[in-house]
Structure formats: C-alpha cells, structure tokens
Amino acid sequence: MIGLIALSAWLSRGQHNRKDYYLGGNSSGPWAIALSTMATQCSTNSLLGVPAFVAFNGGLLWLQYELGVPFAMIGLILFLMPALRRLNLISVYQYIEDRYDLSARLLLSGLFLVLRAFATGVTIYGVSLMIGRVLQVDFLMAALMLMAATIIYDFLGGMKAVIWSDVIQIILIFGSVIAAVFVALHVNGGWGSTMAAIPPERIQAVDFRGTGLGDGQTFAFWPMLLGGFFLYMAYYGCDQTQAQRSLSTRSPEETSRALFIGGLLRFPLVAAYCLLGVAIGAFAELHPEFLNQLKLNPDKPGEPDLNLAVPVFVLHQFPTGMIGLMMVGILGAAMSSLDSTLNSMSAVSMQDFIHRLTPRPLSDRQELILSKLTTVFWGILCLVFSFYVGDIAETVVESVNKVGSLLNGPLLALFTMGLLTRFIGPRAAIAGLVIGIASNAWMWKFAPSISWLWWNVFGFIIAWVVGVSVAIVDRQRPNHYTLAQKTGISLDSKAKQRVVILTIYGVLVAVLLSVI
Numbered sequence: 001m002i003g004l005i006a007l008s009a010w011l012s013r014g015q016h017n018r019k020d021y022y023l024g025g026n027s028s029g030p031w032a033i034a035l036s037t038m039a040t041q042c043s044t045n046s047l048l049g050v051p052a053f054v055a056f057n058g059g060l061l062w063l064q065y066e067l068g069v070p071f072a073m074i075g076l077i078l079f080l081m082p083a084l085r086r087l088n089l090i091s092v093y094q095y096i097e098d099r100y101d102l103s104a105r106l107l108l109s110g111l112f113l114v115l116r117a118f119a120t121g122v123t124i125y126g127v128s129l130m131i132g133r134v135l136q137v138d139f140l141m142a143a144l145m146l147m148a149a150t151i152i153y154d155f156l157g158g159m160k161a162v163i164w165s166d167v168i169q170i171i172l173i174f175g176s177v178i179a180a181v182f183v184a185l186h187v188n189g190g191w192g193s194t195m196a197a198i199p200p201e202r203i204q205a206v207d208f209r210g211t212g213l214g215d216g217q218t219f220a221f222w223p224m225l226l227g228g229f230f231l232y233m234a235y236y237g238c239d240q241t242q243a244q245r246s247l248s249t250r251s252p253e254e255t256s257r258a259l260f261i262g263g264l265l266r267f268p269l270v271a272a273y274c275l276l277g278v279a280i281g282a283f284a285e286l287h288p289e290f291l292n293q294l295k296l297n298p299d300k301p302g303e304p305d306l307n308l309a310v311p312v313f314v315l316h317q318f319p320t321g322m323i324g325l326m327m328v329g330i331l332g333a334a335m336s337s338l339d340s341t342l343n344s345m346s347a348v349s350m351q352d353f354i355h356r357l358t359p360r361p362l363s364d365r366q367e368l369i370l371s372k373l374t375t376v377f378w379g380i381l382c383l384v385f386s387f388y389v390g391d392i393a394e395t396v397v398e399s400v401n402k403v404g405s406l407l408n409g410p411l412l413a414l415f416t417m418g419l420l421t422r423f424i425g426p427r428a429a430i431a432g433l434v435i436g437i438a439s440n441a442w443m444w445k446f447a448p449s450i451s452w453l454w455w456n457v458f459g460f461i462i463a464w465v466v467g468v469s470v471a472i473v474d475r476q477r478p479n480h481y482t483l484a485q486k487t488g489i490s491l492d493s494k495a496k497q498r499v500v501i502l503t504i505y506g507v508l509v510a511v512l513l514s515v516i
Contacts, residue, residue: 001145001149004149004153004161004165004168004335005149005152005153005156007153007157007161007164007165007168008152008153008154008156008157008161008165009156009157011156011157011158011160011161011164012156012157012158012160012161014160015158015368016364016365016368017364017365017367017368018090018350018364018367018368018370018371019090020158020368021158021159021368021371021372022090022158022159022244022343022346022347022350022371023090023159023244023247023248024158024159024160024163024248025160026248026249026250027160027250028159028160028163028248028249028250029249029250029254030249030254030255030257030258030260030261031258031261032163032164032167033163033245033246033248033249033254033255033258034257034258034259034261034262034265035166035167035170035265036162036163036164036166036167036170036245036336036340037166037236037242037245037246037258037262038170038262038265038266038269039166039167039169039170039173039332039333039336040166040241040242040245040336040337040340041242041266042170042173042269042333042336043123043333043334043336043337044123044126044127044130044330044333044334044337046270046273046333047173047177047273047310047329047330047333048130048307048308048309048310048311048330049307050062050270050273050274050277051273051274051276051277051280051309051310052277052306052307052309052310053277054202054274054276054277054278054281055202055277055278055280055281055284055306055309056281056284056306056309057306058219059199059201059202059203059204059205059277059278059281060202060203060204060205060274060278060513060516061204061205061206061207061219061224062219062270062274063205063267063270063271063274063513064205064206064207064219064221064224064225064228064513065219065224065228065270066228066266066267066270066271066509067224067225067228067506067509067510067513068224068225068226068227068228068229068230068231068232069228069232069263069266069267069506070263070264070267070502070503070505070506070509071229071502071503071506072228072229072230072231072232072233072236072263073232073236073259073260073262073263073502074263074499074502074503075229075233075237076233076236076237076259077256077259077260077495077498077499077502078495078499079416079419080233080237080238080415080416080419081236081237081243081246081252081255081256081259082252082255082256082495083419084237084243084246084247085246085247085249085251085252085255086252089247090244090247090347090350090351091109091240091347091348091351091352092238092239092240092243092244092247093105093108093109093112093240093348093351093352094351094352095415095418096108096414096415096418099418100418100425100426100429100430101426103426103430104414104426104429104430104433105352106352106353107430107433108411108414108433109348109352109353111407112239112240112345112348113345113348113349115403115407116241116341116344116345117345117378117381117382117385118385118403119403120338120341120342120345120382120385121382121383121385121386121388122386123334123337123338124143124146124147124338124382124383124385124386125143125386125387126307127142127146127330127331127334128142128143128146128386129142130307130308130311130330131145131146131330131331133296133297133305133308134296134308134311134312134315135327143383143386143387144383146331146334146335146338147338147379147382147383149335150335150338150339150342150379151342151375151376151379151380153165153339154339154342154343154375154379155372155375155376155379156372158343158371158372158375159244159245159248159343161339162339162340162343163245163248165335165336165339166336166339166340168332169332169333169335169336170269170332170336172325172328172329172332173269173329173332173333173336174269174272175325175329176325176326176328176329176330177269177272177273177276177329178272179318179322179325179326180276180279180310180313180314180318180326181272181275181276181279183317183318183322184276184279184280184282184283184313184317185279187283187317188279188282188283188286189286193282193286194278194279194282195282197282197283197285197286198278198281198282198285199281199285202278202281203278203516204516205513205514205516206221206513206514206516207219207220207221208220208221211223212450212451212453212454213450213451213454214447214449214450215449216449217451218451218452218453219451219453220451223451223453223454224453226453226454226456226457227405227451227453227454227455227456227457228453228456229456230408230409230412230456230457230460231404231405231408231453231456233412234407234408234409234411234412234456235404235408236259236262237412237415238408238411238412238414238415239411240344240345240347240348241340241341241344244340244343244344244347245258245340246258246259253494256494256495256498257498260498260501260502263502263505264501264502264505267509276310280309280310280313283313284309290309290312290313291304292304293312293316294306294308294309294312296308296312310326310330311326311327311330314326314327338379338382342375342378342379342382343375345375345378346371346372346374346375346377346378347371349374349378350367350370350371350374354370354374402444402452402455405440405452405453405455405456405459406437406440406441406444406455406459407437407440407459408455408456408459408460409436409440409455409456409457409458409459409460409461409462409463410432410433410434410436410437410440410459410460410462410463411433412460413432413433413436413459413460413461413463413464413467414429414432414433414463414467416464417429417432417463417464417467421468421471423471424467424468424471425471425474425475425476425477426476427470427474427476428466428467428468428469428470428471428474428476429467431466431467431470432462432463432464432465432466432467432470433463435462435463435466436459436460436462436463436466437459439458439459439462440455440458440459443455443458
C-alpha cells in the first residue's frame with residue numbers, strides 16, 4: 001500500500017487539468033489499459049465467489065459466461081469504442097447529450113452514480129467483513145485499511161495511478177491464484193487425486209439441457225452465451241468505469257488493440273480461478289472437516305460461509321510468506337475495482353453535474369483540485385454507506401450482480417439506437433430505456449424462473465422495439481447524425497485481422513469447453 005501511494009505521487013507530477021487526472025493525459029498504452037480493465041473486472045467477489053461456485057455449486061459451468069467476451073469485443077472494435085474515442089470524451093454519457101439531449105444524459109449519469117455508490121458500499125462491506133473474519137481484526141480497522149490507501153493513491157494519481165496500480169495488482173492476483181492452484185493440487189495428492197475426488201457434475205463445462213426460460217436453469221448454455229454477449233458489450237462500451245479506460249489511450253487504434261488484448265487474456269484468468277475452485281472442491285471432499293473451518297459468521301454459527309473457502313484454505317494450507325502473497329492478491333482485487341469506480345464517479349460528477357452548477361468558468365488548476373476532492377467525497381461516502389448495509393448485504397450481493405443485468409440491455413440499446421439510426425429522438429430513446437428497465441424489473445419480481453442472464457437480451461430488444469415505435473408516432477426531431485457519420489468510422493485491415501482472430505478464438509474456446 002505504501003508502494004502504491006508512492007507510485008501515485010510520482011505519477012501525479014504531470015497533472016495540469018482534469019483531462020490529465022481522468023484520462024491520464026491520453027498517454028497509456030494498450031497493454032496497460034487491457035490489464036487494468038481485467039484487474040477491475042477481477043473483483044474480490046469474483047476471486048472468492050467464482051471458486052466457491054465451482055467448488056460447491058455449479059462447477060465449471062461458470063466458464064460458459066466467458067464465451068460472450070470475444071464476440072462482445074468484436075462488436076466494440078467494429079462499432080462503438082473507436083467512434084466514442086474519436087469524440088475525445090471524458091464522460092461517455094456526453095455522447096448521449098450530443099445525440100439526444102441533456103435530459104437523457106443526466107438520467108443515465110444519475111442512474112450510474114446511484115447504482116455504483118450502492119454497489120461500492122456493499123463491496124467495501126463484503127471485503128472488509130472477509131478481512132476482519134479471516135485476519136481477526138474488527139470491521140472498522142479492515143474497512144479503513146482497505147479504503148485509506150485506495151482513496152489516497154486515487155486522489156494523488158488519478159486515472160494514471162488507477163491504470164498502473166491495476167497492472168501491478170493483476171500480476172499479484174494472477175500469481176497468487178496460480179500459486180494457490182499448485183498448493184491445492186499438492187495437498188490433494190496431485191491432479192489424478194483431485195479429479196477422482198471432485199464430483200463429476202462439477203467438471204461439466206457446458207450445459208445444453210436447459211434454456212433458462214422458465215425451467216429454473218439459470219446457468220444453461222444459451223442464457224450465458226447470449227446474455228454474456230450483451231452484458232459485456234454494455235459493460236465495456238457504455239459503463240463509465242470501463243469505457244473511461246478505453247478513452248484514455250493515445251489513439252483510437254490503441255483503443256482497438258486494448259480491447260483485442262483484453263478479449264484474448266480474460267478467459268485464461270477466469271479459467272485459473274475456476275481451476276482453483278475445482279482443487280478446493282476436491283480438497284473439501286477429501287477433508288470434510290474443511291467446511292467446519294468456514295463457520296466464521298457469528299450470525300449463522302452453524303452454516304459455512306462458502307465465500308471464505310479461498311482465504312481459509314490459504315491460511316491453513318499455505319506456508320508463511322505465501323499466505324501474505326494471496327492476501328495481497330485478495331486485497332488487490334478489491335482495490336482494483338474500487339479505485340476505478342471512485343475515479344469514474346468523480347468524472348461523471350464533474351462533467352455532467354458540477355460544471356453546470358459553477359457560476360463562472362474554473363481555471364485548469366481549480367478544476368484539477370475539485371476533481372480530486374470529488375474523488376475523496378465519493379470514497380468517504382461509499383465507506384460510510386458500507387457501515388449501514390450489514391443487515392442486507394448477504395442478500396444484496398447477488399442482487400447487485402442482477403442490477404447490472406437490469407440496466408445493461410436497455411443501456412446498450414440507447415447507445416446503438418444513436419449509432420445506427422437518424423430518426424429516433426430523445427423522447428423515444430428515453431421511453432425505450434425506461435420500459436426496457438421496467439420489463440426486466442417485472443421479470444425479476446414476477447418471473448423468477450427466467451434466468452437473469454436473459455434480462456440483458458430481453459431488455460435490449462424491448463428498448464429497441466419501444467424506441468422505434470415511439471419514434472414513428474412521435475416524430476420528434478433528433479440531432480441528425482449517427483455516430484458513424486459524425487466520426488467517420490472505417491474498418492481498416494488491422495481491425496479486420498483482430499475480428500477474425502477473436503472469432504476463431506471464441507469458437508476454439510467453445511469447442512474446448514464442449515470437450516471438457
């Protein structure tokens with residue numbers, strides 16, 4: 001943590017205005033952007049929750065979720081991100097105002113801030129609770145330890161500190177996961193003993209038996225493939241926490257390269273912590289007393305907390321020193337998610353709200369200071385909020401993941417309606433967004449047997465149908481340009497090569513999972 005703060009202080013030397021703070025002066029290369037994006041997605045919930053899911057619940061079916069990533073990257077490389085990058089945005093929602101109007105932009109920005117503040121508070125609570133239970137420190141100490149360093153290096157270094165700290169953290173995360181896999185295999189007696197001990201259904205990687213449409217099969221193949229495609233398109237292209245990274249490159253070409261690299265590297269990372277789940281699941285079968293060691297929740301003394309399987313396994317099975325490596329990896333996963341969220345919330349607040357409220361123009365220095373103070377404000381607010389979610393967090397963690405699927409499809413529809421049409425105006429677009437979200441909320445409440453992964457698809461389709469229908473009737477005059485016309489999108493030879501490679505890669509991953 002001291003090293004991250006020192007690094008961010010060194011990186012802050014070149015900051016002169018808010019663009020330097022939020023986009024790192026557009027000086028980051030594609031590898032750094034891609035690794036930083038991966039680190040943000042590899043949250044502590046993923047690092048702890050996915051191995052627990054593989055070990056004790058759905059097994060390797062989780063890998064189906066990754067099948068949509070290469071194809072989502074193709075859509076982003078071809079259509080959305082190069083165009084947004086050419087507009088030189090800080091807030092990705094600025095495009096919504098340019099294409100529709102101010103009300104649409106403020107609606108999206110407000111939704112982003114509310115949902116992210118809520119999700120971030122729950123994340124802080126969950127991670128701090130885990131740290132406290134495993135390392136036997138109180139919740140306050142754990143939360144302050146986590147957030148103090150994150151807020152300080154985010155305050156000092158801005159997006160450049162976020163990116164380079166994430167690069168360091170993804171190396172620690174991946175290294176600690178690989179180390180944990182080898183230790184677990186060794187403790188189990190090798191690969192053969194591990195595969196003999198794990199229940200066969202846990203190593204099934206593809207499930208074509210269900211559709212997720214009322215049969216209760218949430219993690220069937222088609223909802224995970226199609227739902228994952230729309231989810232990742234929206235997450236990488238329309239969510240400020242991810243899109244801001246892609247806007248920080250030196251050129252649109254490097255944005256394309258960063259997306260390409262991320263599309264290739266994400267599956268090996270997820271496969272690594274799924275393999276860790278297999279090893280821990282086998283360990284639990286070979287050592288039934290392991291589940292008793294997970295009963296660390298004082299509110300539920302007789303029930304194991306499966307999300308603690310990874311850190312408890314590490315504490316009991318790792319040698320001294322490697323325990324520290326893995327704990328740093330877990331902390332790094334949390335910090336890499338929190339730092340980018342705080343920076344993006346600050347960027348949206350400054351670009352979409354604060355600038356409109358200041359009575360006179362601010363100097364570059366004033367904007368930079370205000371941007372940093374806004375980051376601190378959101379960090380403290382999310383930290384304070386984390387102290388008030390104790391009674392609801394265990395049920396809300398899953399709900400927070402669903403909230404993303406509630407919004408992703410309609411959000412992607414709003415962007416693509418602006419990209420691909422000239423006749424859909426602001427009222428039609430907002431109607432599509434609102435009804436798309438409402439339809440997903442209805443399914444959440446009244447159709448729980450439909451997989452929440454389908455919400456990403458259904459919300460997108462419904463938002464498009466409503467937007468087109470209202471536009472035909474309403475005939476409100478929109479800003480008469482599509483994103484492609486405004487920015488002159490063209491598919492060059494390098495982009496074509498990346499599309500072909502990602503297509504082949506996605507098909508090969510699907511074949512591999514089918515063989516497993």
